[in-house]
Every structure is written in structure tokens, then in C-alpha cells.
Amino acid sequence: MKKSYLVALAIVAGTALSFMGCDKNKNVVVGGVAPLTGEAATFGASTKNGYDLAVAEWNAKGGVLGKQVQLVFADDKGDPAEGATVFTKLIEQDKACAVLGTVMSKVSLAGAPICQNAKIPMIATASTNPKVTGVGNYVFRACFIDPFQGTVGAKFAFDDLKAKKAACLFDVGNDYTKGLSEFFKAKFVALGGEVVGFEGHATGTSDFKAQLTKVLASKPDVLYVSDYYADVAIIAKQARELGFKGPLVGGDGWDSPKLTEIAGSAIEGCFFTNHYAKEDKSPIVQEFVKKYSEKYKASPDALAALAYDAANIMLDAIKRAGSTDGAAIQGAMAKTDLRVVTGQVKFDGERNPVKSAVIIEIKGGQQVYKTTVAP
Amino acid sequence: MDKLKSLKLLMAGLIFYLIVQILSAVGVLNGYFMVIINRSLVFVILAVSLNLINGVTGQFSLGHMGFAAVGAYASGSITTLIFKLSPHHPQDAVVFLIAIIVGGFFAALAGFLIGFPSLRLKGDYLAIVTLGFGEIIRTILNNIPAVGGPRGLLGIPKFSNFTVIFLFTLGTIILIRNLVQSSIGRTMISIRENELASELVGVDTTKYKVLGFVVGAFFAGIGGGLLAHLLQIAHPTQYGFYASALILIMVYVGGIGSLTGSIVAAFSLTFLTEGLRVGIDWLRDTVGIPIGTEWTMVIYAVLLILIMLYKTEGLMGMRESSILVIKEKQG
Numbered sequence: 001m002k003k004s005y006l007v008a009l010a011i012v013a014g015t016a017l018s019f020m021g022c023d024k025n026k027n028v029v030v031g032g033v034a035p036l037t038g039e040a041a042t043f044g045a046s047t048k049n050g051y052d053l054a055v056a057e058w059n060a061k062g063g064v065l066g067k068q069v070q071l072v073f074a075d076d077k078g079d080p081a082e083g084a085t086v087f088t089k090l091i092e093q094d095k096a097c098a099v100l101g102t103v104m105s106k107v108s109l110a111g112a113p114i115c116q117n118a119k120i121p122m123i124a125t126a127s128t129n130p131k132v133t134g135v136g137n138y139v140f141r142a143c144f145i146d147p148f149q150g151t152v153g154a155k156f157a158f159d160d161l162k163a164k165k166a167a168c169l170f171d172v173g174n175d176y177t178k179g180l181s182e183f184f185k186a187k188f189v190a191l192g193g194e195v196v197g198f199e200g201h202a203t204g205t206s207d208f209k210a211q212l213t214k215v216l217a218s219k220p221d222v223l224y225v226s227d228y229y230a231d232v233a234i235i236a237k238q239a240r241e242l243g244f245k246g247p248l249v250g251g252d253g254w255d256s257p258k259l260t261e262i263a264g265s266a267i268e269g270c271f272f273t274n275h276y277a278k279e280d281k282s283p284i285v286q287e288f289v290k291k292y293s294e295k296y297k298a299s300p301d302a303l304a305a306l307a308y309d310a311a312n313i314m315l316d317a318i319k320r321a322g323s324t325d326g327a328a329i330q331g332a333m334a335k336t337d338l339r340v341v342t343g344q345v346k347f348d349g350e351r352n353p354v355k356s357a358v359i360i361e362i363k364g365g366q367q368v369y370k371t372t373v374a375p
Numbered sequence: 376m377d378k379l380k381s382l383k384l385l386m387a388g389l390i391f392y393l394i395v396q397i398l399s400a401v402g403v404l405n406g407y408f409m410v411i412i413n414r415s416l417v418f419v420i421l422a423v424s425l426n427l428i429n430g431v432t433g434q435f436s437l438g439h440m441g442f443a444a445v446g447a448y449a450s451g452s453i454t455t456l457i458f459k460l461s462p463h464h465p466q467d468a469v470v471f472l473i474a475i476i477v478g479g480f481f482a483a484l485a486g487f488l489i490g491f492p493s494l495r496l497k498g499d500y501l502a503i504v505t506l507g508f509g510e511i512i513r514t515i516l517n518n519i520p521a522v523g524g525p526r527g528l529l530g531i532p533k534f535s536n537f538t539v540i541f542l543f544t545l546g547t548i549i550l551i552r553n554l555v556q557s558s559i560g561r562t563m564i565s566i567r568e569n570e571l572a573s574e575l576v577g578v579d580t581t582k583y584k585v586l587g588f589v590v591g592a593f594f595a596g597i598g599g600g601l602l603a604h605l606l607q608i609a610h611p612t613q614y615g616f617y618a619s620a621l622i623l624i625m626v627y628v629g630g631i632g633s634l635t636g637s638i639v640a641a642f643s644l645t646f647l648t649e650g651l652r653v654g655i656d657w658l659r660d661t662v663g664i665p666i667g668t669e670w671t672m673v674i675y676a677v678l679l680i681l682i683m684l685y686k687t688e689g690l691m692g693m694r695e696s697s698i699l700v701i702k703e704k705q706g
Contacts, residue, residue, distance in 0.1 A: 008643045008690065011650060036669045039612075074652065075668045080527075080613055084606050085410050085649070092406035093653075106527055106610045113533065113607050131529050173517045173611070175526035202514070 027070035028324055031090030033101030038078035043103045043303045047125055048073060049296050050307025051100055064319050072096060076107050083107035087114045097324035100310050105129035105175065112139045119326040121333055123314050125306045128176055133351040138330050140351045142310040149251050149273050150183025152357045152373045153224060157249050158191045163221035167197030169211055169235060170226045174203060180226035180251045196220050208235050212242055221246050228253040233262035240266045247271060255302045260365045267362050275302040275342040277358045277369035288341045309340040383698045388545045411649050413537055416544040417602050418641035422625040423551055423634055424594035430632035431555050432587035433567025435502040438509030439595050439622050442482040444614035445512065446596025447603035448522055450478030451531045462532045471534040475600040482596025483589045490588035494581055509619055516611040527610030535605035543601060547594050552634055556701045563587050628682055630689030635696040651675055
């Protein structure tokens with residue numbers, strides 16, 4: 001029995017020891033959070049790459065405030081409890097002066113009160129839930145929020161696609177997809193259109209025919225599918241099998257090369273709203289795409305771009321603040337006016353970025369830039 | 376003798392509490408440490424209560440976090456949606472404490488509703504039912520807009536702190552220990568050892584199985600409520616199968632049937648996760664071994680496998696620490 005206690009004690013003591021002896025005063029310490037394991041692991045990997053790329057660029061240019069930037073990264077596993085732990089770790093243990101992250105809204109919501117209480121500014125990368133920045137004035141985000149994307153999708157469907165009747169399909173177990181569909185519906189109805197079907201499906205299902213048959217029965221002109229790419233691909237195929245000829249419209253959850261791989265011709269001529277378009281000719285976008293592809297041998301998705309932007313916005317704010325004091329950085333953040341990959345960023349009173357969205361069309365199995373929609 | 380033994384446990388608890396408070400006050404334990412300790416204590420509540428079901432009564436529940444979800448949402452709804460409490464008003468803490476207990480009762484009710492029909496099942500079948508229950512709870516929560524649906528219940532006031540969580544944990548340990556070592560507990564153990572034999576000597580096995588289940592669910596609800604008021608968010612995905620499996624691992628690593636084991640394992644595994652996080656960063660940044668953060672989970676899993684290979688019965692086996700044993704009166 002003594003041995004067992006010793007094992008337990010050794011673990012606790014070992015942990016305690018490994019916490020000590022870190023001298024990070026020589027650098028500007030910035031925390032980075034993303035889900036590297038768990039349900040959103042692919043998003044986390046892109047996000048971490050985005051942070052790393054931005055920090056490496058700053059350091060190559062001489063860092064910030066005359067010091068090198070040290071990014072201390074932590075995995076939140078896509079779980080709020082883990083998120084609360086790692087946000088506390090970065091602030092209390094690593095003495096980070098600012099925190100980048102994280103991806104999922106539920107995890108950002110657990111981390112935000114910790115940053116707010118410690119007066120350490122944080123910038124969420126892809127947390128689209130409007131409530132995230134509502135936690136307090138130290139909480140910012142790099143992405144647009146659910147209402148904006150749903151609204152843009154509805155405007156595009158009504159004005160550009162001349163749709164009069166729309167139907168929505170979403171995942172009931174996912175706040176992001178549900179939120180998008182709700183805001184799409186509200187805007188589409190406000191514009192004078194009619195939403196003839198509004199159906200949720202269960203998380204993790206692969207047979208959408210029951211819901212599709214129901215929403216397609218009233219002959220919609222467009223089908224708004226706010227799911228992630230894996231579900232969208234199957235939905236597109238099954239919708240075509242059921243004889244639907246119109247376009248599908250969706251959100252940034254579609255942004256993956258896997259979408260066209262799985263869906264093939266079923267997804268041709270469909271549209272989705274996104275944060276940026278890779279073939280955007282502006283130099284900042286092209287430079288980012290080139291550097292990212294060279295370093296990671298993969299084309300950057302929206303999450304990588306948002307993470308890269310979040311890091312740049314935060315480091316720019318630290319530079320303008322001229323200090324690593326939380327309140328000074330917060331003040332500088334609020335006055336941000338910076339051109340980043342996903343657009344010209346300024347923060348509104350709710351600390352959401354005011355920037356435009358792009359519409360991307362799937363053409364010949366490729367993502368093709370269609371148009372930019374300003375807020 | 377009985378009193379002396381309870382006194383020993385209370386003293387041990389008090390010493391632990393004072394040490395943590397003093398170290399925290401002088402700054403040796405920073406906020407990060409306190410978060411780990413708070414989470415460990417919540418895991419102690421969850422693991423000890425699951426041990427009552429899986430270890431002591433010998434049933435197999437895979438949906439323990441489902442009860443925690445009921446407790447979290449019930450208490451969270453009371454403090455957030457009904458009374459709109461604020462941690463800035465000290466008098467609100469009383470309502471919070473009541474809400475936590477009420478959350479426990481809701482979880483116990485859920486435990487009764489699921490346990491009464493399904494505890495006639497044995498072994499694998501019961502495991503399947505409890506697994507299903509956990510998923511049902513998650514799906515129901517996803518579909519109730521009043522508690523946030525898939526967005527989760529947000530803006531829960533932060534009432535849980537070290538003192539509150541510690542007191543609830545100590546209470547849970549004392550109550551479950553007393554239950555296990557009473558005649559009721561012995562009856563439960565007899566069901567675990569041989570259900571048929573205990574039925575033959577006149578034990579109402581279904582009644583005691585349901586009782587174990589309901590009590591276990593009650594404390595899981597308490598744990599869930601405390602966690603929600605610590606994180607300030609309750610989200611349906613937090614209570615899925617993965618989370619239940621984590622608690623199950625703690626019970627088995629600690630040793631089924633040993634409350635001491637559950638306590639030791641809850642602390643060890645929570646500290647181990649964080650220790651690996653920091654350790655891997657240290658290996659990469661200081662020693663220079665190129666190893667990614669995602670390797671923590673791999674090493675964690677390998678360590679669990681090693682524990683199960685070399686200490687099949689868990690860290691503590693079925694033994695109890697002497698401070699958790701109530702000795703029978705001599706003579």
C-alpha cells in the first residue's frame with residue numbers, strides 16, 4: 001500500500017517540480033490556445049500553424065518592444081474544463097501578457113472570464129458565438145460572428161441568386177450551424193423571401209434523406225446548409241439523388257479540400273461565405289498563402305488565416321501599446337486599424353471585427369472567388 | 376472508536392485544507408495550481424460516487440456524467456435563469472448552496488427513473504442502458520432552447536471556490552464511507568460478490584442496487600453543479616461518453632471498491648495530465664527534444680496501460696486507507 005501512495009506522491013511532486021525554474025523575462029510571452037486533440041483537432045492544427053507562422057515572422061523582423069516573442073502553446077482538447085485550466089496556466093504560470101485563442105466558442109467562453117479577471121487581453125480566432133466578447137472589454141475576436149455570416153448568405157441568395165423560396169438544414173447538436181441557419185432564416189424572411197423548410201438533423205448521422213425529403217417537398221430555390229464539410233458533402237449527394245437541382249449555400253464550415261473530394265459533381269455550382277479567398281490578388285493574401293504552403297506543405301484554410309491574423313493583430317497592439325501591460329494592450333487593441341489577410345480590421349463597441357466576407361463558388365472541383373460582401 | 380475514526384478523517388481533511396490555503400496565501404501555489412486542485416476535488420466527488428455504483432454495488436454504469444449534467448443544468452438554471460444570482464452579493468451564496476443540493480436531488484431523481492426499470496438487467500445490458508442514458512441526456516439538453524440548446528448554459532455566476540468544493544468533497548467522502556461501512560453497504564457488497572446467494576438469504580437486490588444508483592447519481596449531480604459554477608458554463612458536449620469514460624478510468628486505476636483508490640486516482644490523473652503538459656513543453660524548449668503537444672495524450676495512455684498491466688487491481692486494489700475505515704467495536 002505504501003508503494004501506491006509513493007507513486008501518487010511522485011506524480012504530484014513531479015508535476016510541482018516541473019512547474020518551477022522557468023525564466024521567461026527575456027522574452028515577450030504570448031499564450032496560444034487551440035484544440036490540438038479531440039473533436040476539432042484538424043482546426044487546432046491549422047490554428048497552431050497560423051500562430052507559429054505569424055510569431056516566426058515577427059521574430060525574424062526583430063520581435064516586438066525590442067524583445068523576441070515567445071509563444072507558449074497549450075492544447076484545450078475542445079473541452080471547456082481543459083480550456084479554463086490552460087488559460088489559467090498561460091496567465092498564472094507562464095505570465096503571458098496576452099492570449100491568442102481559442103477556436104471553439106464553448107472553450108473561449110470558459111477562458112474569457114479568466115482573462116477578464118486577470119486583465120489580460122485575449123483574441124479568439126474562430127469563436128463565432130456573439131456571447132464570447134460579451135464577457136468583458138478584454139475579450140476580442142478575429143472572425144465575424146454568426147449573425148453576420150447568416151445574414152450575408154441570405155442577402156446573396158435573395159439578391160444574387162434571385163431565390164424566392166429557401167430551405168435550411170442544420171445540425172441540432174452544434175451551436176454554430178444552428179445559429180447560422182437561424183440568422184439566415186431571419187434575414188431571408190426580412191428581405192421578402194419565404195423559408196419553406198427548417199429542419200435539424202442529429203449529430204453524427206450520415207442519412208439525411210428523411211429531412212431532405214421533407215424540406216425539398218415544398219420546392220425551395222436554394223438549400224441553405226450550415227453544416228461542416230463532411231456532412232455537407234453527404235447532404236449534397238443525397239439532395240441530388242432526391243432530384244434537387246438548385247444551388248446549395250453554406251458557411252465557412254465548408255472550407256476544406258475534402259468537400260469536393262467527397263461530394264464530386266454534386267457540389268458543383270454551390271456557394272459559401274468565407275473569411276477570405278486564397279486567389280485574392282492583394283499582396284498580403286498572396287504572401288501569406290505562399291509562406292504557409294512552403295512551410296507546412298498544405299494550403300491554408302480559413303482557420304489558419306484567422307489564427308495568423310489574430311497573432312498579427314495582438315502583436316501589432318503590443319507594439320503600439322509600447323508595453324506588456326494588460327490595460328495598455330487592451331487600449332491599443334480597441335484602436336486597431338490593420339490590414340490583415342481576412343480584410344481591413346477595426347473593432348466595434350462589442351470588440352467584434354468590422355470586415356467584409358467573401359462568397360466562394362465551387363467550380364470544376366475548385367474554390368473560385370465570386371464576390372466580396374461588405375457588412 | 377467510531378468517533379475517533381471520523382475525527383481522524385476530519386483532521387486529515389483540515390490539515391490538507393490548511394496546507395493548501397497557506398501555500399496559496401504565500402504564493403507557492405498560483406492560480407494554475409488552484410485550478411488543478413479544484414478540478415481534482417470535483418473528480419474525487421465524481422469518482423467516489425461512481426465507485427459506489429461500479430465498485431461497491433458491482434453494477435456497471437457508463438453514463439455517470441449524464442447525472443453530472445442533470446446536476447449542472449438544474450443548479451445552473453436555478454442560480455442563472457431563475458434567481459439571476461451574482462457572486463458580488465454574499466447573501467446569494469446561500470441560494471447557491473441550496474441550488475447545488477437541489478441539483479443533486481434532480482440527478483438522484485434521474486438515477487431513480489433510469490435505475491428502477493434497468494437495474495433488473497445485469498452486466499453488459501445495464502452498461503448499454505447507462506451508455507444510452509448519457510447520450511439521451513445530451514440530446515435532450517441540445518433540444519431545450521431555454522437552457523441554451525447546443526450553445527450551452529452561459530453566464531453561470533462563479534460561486535465555486537476552493538473552500539466550497541473542498542467542503543462538498545469532504546462531505547461526499549464521509550457520507551459514502553459511512554454508507555459503505557454500514558449494514559446497507561455490506562448488503563451492497565454482498566450483491567457484488569454473489570447476487571444469487573444474497574437473493575437467497577432474503578436480500579431485496581433490486582432495492583439495494585437502485586439505492587446505490589440513486590445515491591451515486593445524487594453526488595454526481597453535486598459534482599456537476601460545482602463544476603458548472605467553477606467554469607461558468609455548462610455545455611452538452613462536456614457530459615458525453617468520453618467524459619464518463621474518464622471517471623470510469625479513475626475508478627479502475629484507483630481500484631474498484633476502494634474509496635481511497637478513487638481519491639488517489641482522481642488527484643494523480645488530474646495532476647498527471649497537467650504534469651505531462653508542462654513536462655513536454657520543458658522537454659521541447661529546454662532539453663531540445665522535438666516533441667509535439669499532442670503527445671501528452673499518447674504518453675498518458677501508455678502510462679494507463681502500464682498501470683493496468685502491472686497493477687491489474689488498481690493503485691489501491693480493494694484496500695482502504697486506515698483513516699477511511701470505521702473499525703467495529705471490540706468485544
